[in-house]
Amino acid sequence: MKKTIIVLLVALIACTFAFAQGATEAPAAASNEPMTITMLYAATATEVGPIPADWEGYAIIREKLGINLVLQQLPSASADQDLVVQTMAAADELPDFITVPSKKVYDDLVAKGFFADVTDDFAKMPERSKVMFGAGSKAYTTYNGRQYGFATPSSYVGNEGLLIRKDWLDKLGLAVPTTLDELYDVMYAFTYNDPDGNGKDDTYGYGAFVESYMNYEAYPGRRFEPLMGAFGVEGTFNMSADNFGLKVKDPAYYDFMVFMKKCLDAGVIDPNWQAYKKDDFRAAWKQGKFGIFREQNSAYANTNNYKPFDDNFPEGGFIVVDAPIGPNGKQSVGPAVEGFRIFAINADCSPEKHAKIVEMFEWMSYGEGYMLCGYGIEGKTYVLNEKGWPVPSAELGDYSYDKSIGQTYVQLRNSSFNYVDPVETNLRYPGYITATSQKYMSAGEVLIEMQSKTWTPAAGMNFLPSPSTDVETFYRQGIAEFLNGTKELTEANWKAWVDQLYALGADKWEKDAYEYAKNGNFLQ
Amino acid sequence: MRTGKNYQLSAEVDNLKKRLKESSPEEKEAVSKQLKAKKAELRKAENRYLWAEINRHKYIYLLLFIPVVYYFIFKYIPLWNAQIAFRNFVSLKRTGITGGQWIGLANFKEFVQSYYFWPLIRNTLMYSFGKLLVSLPLSILLAIAIYECTHKALRKVVQTLSYLPHFLSWVIMYGVLLALLSPSEGILNDIIKLFGGTPKGFLTNSTAFPFIVILSDAWKEIGWSAIIFIAALMGIDGSLFEAAIVEGANSWQRVRYITLPSIKSVIVIVLLMKIGTILDAGFNQLYMLQNDAVLGIGDIIDTWVYRGTIQGKFSLATAAGIFKGIIGMTLLYISNWASRKFTESSLF
Numbered sequence: 039m040k041k042t043i044i045v046l047l048v049a050l051i052a053c054t055f056a057f058a059q060g061a062t063e064a065p066a067a068a069s070n071e072p073m074t075i076t077m078l079y080a081a082t083a084t085e086v087g088p089i090p091a092d093w094e095g096y097a098i099i100r101e102k103l104g105i106n107l108v109l110q111q112l113p114s115a116s117a118d119q120d121l122v123v124q125t126m127a128a129a130d131e132l133p134d135f136i137t138v139p140s141k142k143v144y145d146d147l148v149a150k151g152f153f154a155d156v157t158d159d160f161a162k163m164p165e166r167s168k169v170m171f172g173a174g175s176k177a178y179t180t181y182n183g184r185q186y187g188f189a190t191p192s193s194y195v196g197n198e199g200l201l202i203r204k205d206w207l208d209k210l211g212l213a214v215p216t217t218l219d220e221l222y223d224v225m226y227a228f229t230y231n232d233p234d235g236n237g238k239d240d241t242y243g244y245g246a247f248v249e250s251y252m253n254y255e256a257y258p259g260r261r262f263e264p265l266m267g268a269f270g271v272e273g274t275f276n277m278s279a280d281n282f283g284l285k286v287k288d289p290a291y292y293d294f295m296v297f298m299k300k301c302l303d304a305g306v307i308d309p310n311w312q313a314y315k316k317d318d319f320r321a322a323w324k325q326g327k328f329g330i331f332r333e334q335n336s337a338y339a340n341t342n343n344y345k346p347f348d349d350n351f352p353e354g355g356f357i358v359v360d361a362p363i364g365p366n367g368k369q370s371v372g373p374a375v376e377g378f379r380i381f382a383i384n385a386d387c388s389p390e391k392h393a394k395i396v397e398m399f400e401w402m403s404y405g406e407g408y409m410l411c412g413y414g415i416e417g418k419t420y421v422l423n424e425k426g427w428p429v430p431s432a433e434l435g436d437y438s439y440d441k442s443i444g445q446t447y448v449q450l451r452n453s454s455f456n457y458v459d460p461v462e463t464n465l466r467y468p469g470y471i472t473a474t475s476q477k478y479m480s481a482g483e484v485l486i487e488m489q490s491k492t493w494t495p496a497a498g499m500n501f502l503p504s505p506s507t508d509v510e511t512f513y514r515q516g517i518a519e520f521l522n523g524t525k526e527l528t529e530a531n532w533k534a535w536v537d538q539l540y541a542l543g544a545d546k547w548e549k550d551a552y553e554y555a556k557n558g559n560f561l562q
Numbered sequence: 563m564r565t566g567k568n569y570q571l572s573a574e575v576d577n578l579k580k581r582l583k584e585s586s587p588e589e590k591e592a593v594s595k596q597l598k599a600k601k602a603e604l605r606k607a608e609n610r611y612l613w614a615e616i617n618r619h620k621y622i623y624l625l626l627f628i629p630v631v632y633y634f635i636f637k638y639i640p641l642w643n644a645q646i647a648f649r650n651f652v653s654l655k656r657t658g659i660t661g662g663q664w665i666g667l668a669n670f671k672e673f674v675q676s677y678y679f680w681p682l683i684r685n686t687l688m689y690s691f692g693k694l695l696v697s698l699p700l701s702i703l704l705a706i707a708i709y710e711c712t713h714k715a716l717r718k719v720v721q722t723l724s725y726l727p728h729f730l731s732w733v734i735m736y737g738v739l740l741a742l743l744s745p746s747e748g749i750l751n752d753i754i755k756l757f758g759g760t761p762k763g764f765l766t767n768s769t770a771f772p773f774i775v776i777l778s779d780a781w782k783e784i785g786w787s788a789i790i791f792i793a794a795l796m797g798i799d800g801s802l803f804e805a806a807i808v809e810g811a812n813s814w815q816r817v818r819y820i821t822l823p824s825i826k827s828v829i830v831i832v833l834l835m836k837i838g839t840i841l842d843a844g845f846n847q848l849y850m851l852q853n854d855a856v857l858g859i860g861d862i863i864d865t866w867v868y869r870g871t872i873q874g875k876f877s878l879a880t881a882a883g884i885f886k887g888i889i890g891m892t893l894l895y896i897s898n899w900a901s902r903k904f905t906e907s908s909l910f
Contacts, residue, residue, distance in 0.1 A: 117872055124874045130655040146874045150652050240747065248854060257854060309745040312855045313765040318740065327746065386655075507869050508677045511857060518854035524768055542677055 072106040073394050076133035078123070080379065082451040084114035086442050089449045094418075095410050102406070103398055111449070112139060127152050134387050135395045137452070138380040141253075142504055144179070144187060153186040153382040159396045160185070166403035169456040177558050178378045178501055188399065191457040192379035194335075199488030200264045200371060201338060201356040203329035206233035214359055218268040218297070221330070221362040225306040228329040243306035245328030247314035250514070253551070254373055254499040256286070257514040258521070261311075261319075261332050262298070264361040267370030269294040273496050275551060279561040282552050284544060286513070292532050293365075295520055299527050312518065326351055332371070335488055339481035341440060341470055352475040358484060360491045371488075373496030379452060402454045411454035413465070414439050414447040427465055440468070498560025505547040512542050568611060571604040647881040662877075669881035678866060686862040689843035692776040694836055701784040702829065705791035706821055710813065721792075724785025732850040739765065739778060739851070766855035775860070779847060787832075794828040795821065830907040838894035841886040 081088065088111045089095075099107050110133055112119045119139035126132045127147055136153075138144045147153055160167055160176075170190045178189040207214065207224070210231050215221040225243025227233070233241055250259030256274040266272045271285045271294050285291055301307050308328045310318070323331055324346040337343050338356070347354065363369045383395050401407035413420045413428040419439040420428040430440040438444045455462060467482030505513065516535050519525040525535070555561050578597040585593050616623055642659065647669055649662030673679065704724060711717040727735070742749050743764040751761040764770040798820065806816050845864035852860035867882045894909075902908035 120872045121868075124872065124876075127874070128651075128653050128876050130653045142873065150874075151656065152653075242746070309761070309763050309766075310740075312853045313740060313744070313763070507866065507873070510869075511678060511861065514854040515857040519768075519858065522766060522768075522855045524855075524858075 072100050072104050073391060074106040074108060075135060075391065075395060075398065076108045076110065077135040078110045078112060078126075078133045078137050079450060080112045080119070080137045080139065080452050081114070081449045083445040083449065086445045088446065090446055093447055094415050095450070098406075098410060099398065103394070103401060105394060105398055107398075108133075112137060116140065123147070130386075132384050132386075134384050134391060135399070136382045136384065138187060138382050141178070141380070141501065144380050144382070145181070145503070147382075148181045148186045152385055154385045154387060154392055155184050155186055156188060156383060156396075157184045159188075159392075162393075162396050163188075163400040163403070165405075166190075166400050169458050170403070174376050174497065175378060177498070179380060180558075187380040187382040189378035189380050190453075191377065191455075192452070193377040194457055194463075194485055194489070195376055196371070196374050196489040196491070196493050197336075197485055198260070198332055198334045198371065199358045199484070199491055200330065200332050200361055202359050203228070203233065203326075203354060204357045205351070205354045206329045209233055209235065214357070216360070216363060218265075218362040218364050222301065222306070225301065225330060226304065229304075229306045233329060234326055241326065242308040242328040243330055244301065245308040245319065245323055245331040246311045247316060247319035248312060249316065251500070252504045252510050252513070253502045254375055254496065257517050258298070260372065263370070263372030264332055265298065265301075266294050267361045267372060267492075267494065268364030268368055269297070270364070270366070270368035270370075272370045272494055273373035273499055275499055275502060275555075277496060277499060277555065277560060277562045282555065282561060283548055286517075286539070287536050290366075290368075292529060295517070295527055295532065298521055299523075302521055312522075321346075323347070324350060326354070335485040336467065336481045339479050339484045340467065341479075344472065344479055345474075348472045348474045348477075355477070358487045358491070369492050370494040371491050372493065373499055374493035375496050375498075375500040377500065381453070399453070402450070403456070408454045411450040412448060412462070414444065419444045419447050427461060429465065429468065495562070498555060498558050501558060501560065502551040502554050503547065506543055509539070509543045509547055512539055513544070568604065568607050571600065571607055575600050575604055644880055644884055646877050647884050649877060651877045651880075665877075669878045670885065672878060673882050673885065676866075678861065681858065682861060682863050682866050685859060686841050686843045686864075688772060689775055689848070689862060690840045692772065693779050693844070694833075694840075696776050697780045697784055697787060698829075698833065698836070700780055701787035702791055702825075704784055705788040705795060706817055708788065708792060709795040709821070710817070721785070724788065726785070727782040728786035730782070732846045735778065735782060735847075736850045739774065743774070763855075765851065766853060768856050768859045771851075771856040771859055775844075775847065775851060778851075779844060790832060791825060791828060794825040798824045826905065827907040830901050830905055831909055834894060834897050834901060834909045837897045838890050840893055841889055 089109055096107060099105050113122060116139060120143050123132070123136065123139055123143050124146075127150070132152060138147070138153075144153075160171055163171075166188075171188070175189040175191075176185055179185045179187040202214065202224070206212075206228055210227050210233055212224055212227055213220075215224045228241055228243040230239075232238070244265075246258075246261035248257065248259050249255075249261055250257045252274065254274050255263065263272045269290045271288055271291045274285060276283055276285055276288065298307075302309075308314075308322065310322070314322065319331075320337065320343075322328065323333070326347075361369050361371045381399065383392055387395065398407075402411050409416075409428060416422065416428070417434075418437055419430075419434065421431045421434070423429045428439075430438040430444070432438070434444065435441070436443040437447075439448050455466070457463075463482055463485070467480060467485065469478060469480035469483070471477070472479055504510070516525070516539065520527045520532070520535070525531060575597065578593060578600055582590065582593045582597055646659060646662060648664060648666060649657070649660075650665055651657055651659070651662040676682070708717055708721050708724075711720070730738075740748070743751070745751050745761040745763040748761075748764075750764070754761060762770065764774055802820050802824075803816055806820055811819070841863060843862045843864065845862070845868065848860055848862050849865050849868065852865065863882055863886060867879045870882075871879045898908045898910060
């Protein structure tokens with residue numbers, strides 16, 4: 039019996055080593071077969087599901103490029119995306135071609151040697167380089183003077199804006215607010231003067247949820263930037279060369295806090311703002327819970343996104359307004375930063391596979407590859423109009439690329455769209471007549487209007503490092519407690535809190551950010 | 563593994579041992595040889611019996627196989643991998659489990675020296691003990707109530723309804739809680755407003771938040787937790803109750819003097835097992851419910867570790883996991899000892 043137990047134990051221990059060390063890699067395919075390339079992609083429309091198995095692109099890519107493409111989709115939440123990629127890296131299970139979800143993950147994995155050096159590959163992508171790889175893009179992925187990823191535009195600069203319910207303004211006889219005081223009065227009226235006329239006390243002036251990125255739109259985050267802008271404290275950092283540093287130490291930040299507290303105490307901000315998730319917030323404005331908020335052009339005006347509001351309030355509507363002017367003449371919708379999406383090649387790829395990935399990525403950016411990834415298949419997901427542009431069509435039913443099934447066939451848009459071509463913008467945001475109220479809407483025109491408002495130039499702020507977990511927690515928790523009233527908001531308490539923030543490590547964060555900004559020529 | 567023959571052999575071995583002690587030096591060698599031979603015979607007999615028993619209950623052992631494999635893969639292999647807590651681990655290929663630079667207790671120091679270490683410990687223990695103190699008695703009460711209910715249909719409906727929330731994820735539960743507690747349109751605040759009160763942001767209020775966490779956990783889990791107690795109650799000899807009724811015992815007296823003492827050992831085992839995982843305060847729940855306004859009271863070790871893991875700090879996360887395991891094991895031993903001493907029931 040003892041022998042049996044010993045044999046079993048030895049077998050178990052042997053298995054332990056085998057499991058712990060991971061499986062060995064499968065041998066490479068024969069050279070005449072298509073080369074298998076695995077790709078981790080971020081879906082363009084997360085709510086409609088992954089690319090279907092019958093996507094024609096698989097066969098086209100195999101035939102044209104000799105690549106057997108295997109796709110894996112990232113989850114939709116940004117924190118989950120970071121975790122998935124970090125876990126894949128720790129297990130050495132990263133695909134060959136990776137959409138890196140955040141700069142933080144990119145910096146960490148480059149330092150650990152997971153991504154291949156692609157500095158010399160830009161020259162092999164002339165078409166993509168024409169529209170995507172400017173100095174800002176390359177600076178975004180530079181590490182010790184080399185690039186380890188391709189940073190492509192991920193959004194239109196200035197694609198968000200401050201929206202106000204125009205029908206509520208008209209009903210209450212209010213003018214469009216231009217100053218912070220006027221905005222406060224409108225918020226107050228929207229909260230207490232029954233703007234929807236239903237006889238109930240069920241509306242608020244301003245609505246938001248917490249969407250914050252510590253390195254450039256720190257807590258309370260993006261949705262409050264137009265209010266912060268009125269005090270000149272929009273964005274996490276002051277990027278000026280003479281006065282670089284965290285805006286939270288600017289005395290004007292305390293003035294902003296006082297204003298926020300006043301709004302919260304008066305009940306003119308939807309009190310759910312800290313509890314709302316993104317979907318709750320979007321459902322709330324579509325249900326007419328509040329009349330002023332900052333929103334993204336497409337999330338506001340695209341067909342599917344605007345429809346619930348249109349159904350609920352056929353007589354309702356919004357206008358895009360400029361950010362309010364503050365007591366010292368300051369005004370900003372928020373920091374204008376160029377957003378990038380990073381694509382990286384696994385450092386473990388063979389030189390042949392590396393070259394194939396570069397070839398495929400270039401192919402996706404123009405001609406047939408661009409059309410396939412961006413619009414799908416002619417006659418199935420789009421038709422060509424008289425100008426030869428690929429446009430959606432009602433005749434294609436749900437397979438049209440602007441409909442739920444059709445959207446699944448163009449989930450790789452993020453790999454091909456360039457965000458600079460006006461035709462692309464036009465196709466991405468086509469004008470349309472809403473189903474219920476029969477009014478004209480265009481997310482493209484909304485985008486242009488939003489971009490025309492007052493933004494703060496902040497190139498490179500989103501490249502700056504994030505703080506440690508403890509500093510981030512202290513920062514977020516502290517501001518939340520002041521706003522909630524858990525901590526009394528007085529100048530002395532505020533100063534003590536800022537001092538403690540710096541004692542905890544904000545000074546190191548600021549120094550690191552300064553070095554990064556200086557080396558990247560982002561100081562203003 | 564004693565059968566009739568084994569008992570006989572065992573007795574013979576005992577006799578020989580006795581003889582060996584008492585025998586003269588001349589006899590010792592012969593007795594020792596006899597003892598050795600008898601021991602070998604006994605061992606063979608015991609092995610034969612063991613394998614015969616395994617063969618006889620082979621399907622039961624087959625059922626055991628799956629959990630053994632599960633525990634081996636998910637609980638024992640990670641013990642080997644846990645050494646990355648003491649190393650600079652990068653990945654399985656780059657450093658492997660054993661190849662990372664040995665950094666000793668650096669990760670443990672980083673965790674313990676964190677500004678939030680004590681708040682994290684306080685919050686974690688508060689939620690763990692809070693849930694234990696609220697959910698355990700409630701699930702025992704629910705089990706007794708279901709067991710005592712004589713209306714069969716009502717019993718089944720209550721039992722099913724109390725299980726249901728267990729199968730809802732915390733994402734859905736958060737939506738339900740928001741609908742109940744939202745300051746603008748939550749049902750609870752509607753009631754407060756009806757009586758002239760001011761709406762409260764319960765989910766963003768640091769005083770209310772711990773109660774919401776503990777009570778929502780109880781709501782979700784007591785039905786499921788009651789299953790084990792219902793199973794224990796089913797095992798009580800019915801004649802005890804019949805005798806008690808004949809003697810004039812009322813319902814409360816039957817519960818107090820028959821039901822509770824009969825399931826005491828199960829209660830102790832469940833309590834001890836929960837104490838063993840006392841630092842698992844409910845990651846899914848806290849991760850969903852917490853927001854910046856209640857971070858001071860809502861952050862626990864697991865959510866802090868999760869934020870570290872997002873930053874790729876797997877060694878630090880493992881160190882925190884080991885820390886939790888050591889605390890849990892220590893508490894389990896202490897509780898087990900105390901339980902054995904004071905209640906005569908224990909896990910081991």
